[in-house]
Amino acid sequence: MKLFKSHSLVILYHVIFAVLIYGVIKTSGTVYIKKLSIFYICFLLTYCISYYFLIKKKLKIPFKFKSINLNNRISILPITSVVFILLHLLYLGEFHAISALKLNTITEVMQLRRSITAESNLLVNYIASFNIKGMIPFTLLALLILKKKKLYWILFVLGSFYVFCLMQKSYIIVILAPVLIYSLLKLKWFSLVKYCSVITTVILSLILIQNPEISKSETENEKISKINSKTKPTTSNSTIKTILIGLEKRILIVPGKTITGWFKHIPKDLPYLNGSGYRFAKFITKKEYSNYAKELYPLMYPNYAARGIKGNVNVASFMYDYANFGWKGFIISGISIGLLFIFIERLFMGRFVLKLSINTIPVFLLSSQAITTALFSGGWALMLILYFLFIKKEDFNI
Incomplete structure (x- = not known):
């Protein structure tokens, strides 16, 4: 247990990496394992060496930071979150998840979901992302620990409805993950059941909304079966089975399959970017930013692209970094992630419960996001800053 408490983030990342490797092997065999081992070795060496010198040797940080008294200023956080939620819903002008109930095809639903961000101002998207992935989850956790029940329930109910309307299944997990993990580690079983129930309800509802063909009524299916005798009426059991199979594939296979797709098309169809694949680097290199997550979509999903559907193939x-510099990118990525984990372990030293509550989901999201995306628009850096600013030892000695 002591080993897990001291190296919990690295152990979690090993689980993630194992799932990615499983998906890669299932979809392409072992052909890309040697390349991926470059990243893994660099990551592990960086972490182990840094841990030995910076933490085990107890290197002193040359400055101290005075935190804010959270008890006196706690209302700042939920008020800010609620204001951003309401402004975003007003900006969108409709509850998209409810509007999707009127649609009949997956294509229509996917286009509606995509319009939420595609037709919004870039600044609006960034603010919403910061709120969903940073402000709301951290604030819910702080309110729960400090027992600010009224503020907590207002944000909990409004936040859950808000992310449901945005039609992204991962959002409900993102905002509730810190309080769910906290409840699990503190053995608060009623709270754990509550969060799991809300997450399950929202995800299943969105799956049904986004897949009209499996949410049709039995009467509609019977009509279809008369036209095509091979078509069987959809039952509740088959619907649940379809959902579970889809979730299993999404978790265990798709992330690794996406890695395989990137390897197959880079550099064969798309060249290495040599730095222009980083949005922030365009101000230094003066090169136009290239988003391979978007450019690879029609190559990896030509059938969807032929129907006019646009999307991103987000990857680990x-x-x-590989897309930018080839195998050298794996060295860069391994070093940067290793150093990031060391920084977080040092920041949360002695606070195992808070460390896992705040950082577990961002670590898991490294399986489908660039590290810069996870830190900035992904809200990870914001949560670390809020923790750094607001949490005092006497308030959160956990």
Whole structure:
């Protein structure tokens, strides 16, 4: 247990990496394992060496930071979150998840979901992302620990409805993950059941909304079966089975399959970017930013692209560095992630419960995001800053 408490983030990342490797092997065999081992070795060496010198040797940080008294200023956080939620819903002008109930095809639903961000101002998207992935989850956790029940329930109910309307299944997990993990570690079983129930309800509802063909009534299916005798009426059991199979594939296969797709098309169809694949680098290199997550979509999903559907094929963080510099990118990625984990372990030293509550989901999201995306628009850096600013030892000695 002591080993897990001291190296919990690295152990979690090993689980993630194992799932990615499983998906890669299932979809392409072992052909890309040697390349991926470059990243893994660099990551592990960086972490172990840094841990020995910076933490085990107890290197002193040359400054101290005075935190804010959270008890006196706690209302700042939920008020800010609620204001951003209401402004975003007003900006969108409709509850998209409810509007999707009127649609009949997957294509129509996917286009509606995509319009939420595609037709919004870039600044609006960034603010919403910061709120969903940083402000709301951290604030819910702080309110729960400090027992600010009224503020907590207002944000909990409004936040859950808000992310449901945005039609992204991962959002409900993102905002509730810190309080769910906290409840699990503190053995608060009623709270754990509550969060799991809300997450399950929202995800299943969105799956049904986004897949009209499996949410049709029995009467509609019977009509279809008369036209095509091979078509069987959809039952509740088959619907649940379809959902579970889809979730299993999404978790265990798709992330690794996406890595395989990037390897197959880079550099064969798309060249290495040599730095222009980083949005922030365009101000230094003066090169136009290239988003391979978007450019690879029609290559990896030509059938969807032929129907006019546009999308992104987001991939594990180390693949973005590979897309820029080839195998050298794996060295860069391994070093950067290793150092990031050391920084977080040092920041949360002695606070195992808070460390896992705040950082577990961002670590898991490294399986489908660039590290810069996870830190900035992904809200990870914001949560670390809020923790740094607001949490005092006497308030959160956990």
